[in-house]
Amino acid sequence: MTSTAWTRFVRAALAAGALAASAAAFAQPAPLQPQPPLAAGTLAVCSATWYGAEGEIPEGWPTASGEPFHRFALAAAHNSLPFGTQVRVSYQGRSVVVRINDRGGFGWPICIDLTYGAFLQIAHPDQGVVSVDYQVL
Known part of the structure; x- marks a missing residue:
C-alpha cells in the first residue's frame, strides 16, 4: 500500500468514525489492581x-x-x-x-x-x- 493510499484509508476510517472507538479504548488503560499483601507462610x-x-x-x-x-x-x-x-x-x-x-x-x-x-x-x-x-x- 502506498503512502497516498494509506493516507486515504486513514482519512476514510476517521470520517466513518471507525478509529474513534479504537482510540478511546487505548486512551485510558484500566488501572492496575494491587494484590492484597500475603501473611507469612501463605x-x-x-x-x-x-x-x-x-x-x-x-x-x-x-x-x-x-x-x-x-x-x-x-x-x-x-x-x-x-x-x-x-x-x-x-x-x-x-x-x-x-x-x-x-x-x-x-x-x-x-x-x-x-x-x-x-x-x-x-x-x-x-x-x-x-x-x-x-x-x-
Missing part, C-alpha cells in the same frame, strides 16, 4: 516474569528500595509486599528464595517480577512468563 499461585535483560537496566541503577540493581541478584519486584520480604518461588519442582527490593507495574495474573538471575534458577528465560507457587517466608 502459599499462592500466580504468574511470574523476569526483568533485567542485558542492557535493559544499567548495573547499579537504584531499585525502588534504593538498593542497586544487579541482574543476577536473587531479588524480585512485587507491587505490595514490603521491601526485604523473603519469598520462595517454585516452578516445576525448582525453587528460589528471593528478597523483594523493587516495585513492579504489573497486575494479576502476574504477581512477581524476578530478576534475570532468579528466573534462571527456576526456568529458561525464553519462557518469559511461568505459572508459579510462591510463599511468603
Whole structure:
C-alpha cells in the first residue's frame, strides 16, 4: 500500500468514525489492581516474569528500595509486599528464595517480577512468563 493510499484509508476510517472507538479504548488503560499483601507462610499461585535483560537496566541503577540493581541478584519486584520480604518461588519442582527490593507495574495474573538471575534458577528465560507457587517466608 502506498503512502497516498494509506493516507486515504486513514482519512476514510476517521470520517466513518471507525478509529474513534479504537482510540478511546487505548486512551485510558484500566488501572492496575494491587494484590492484597500475603501473611507469612501463605502459599499462592500466580504468574511470574523476569526483568533485567542485558542492557535493559544499567548495573547499579537504584531499585525502588534504593538498593542497586544487579541482574543476577536473587531479588524480585512485587507491587505490595514490603521491601526485604523473603519469598520462595517454585516452578516445576525448582525453587528460589528471593528478597523483594523493587516495585513492579504489573497486575494479576502476574504477581512477581524476578530478576534475570532468579528466573534462571527456576526456568529458561525464553519462557518469559511461568505459572508459579510462591510463599511468603
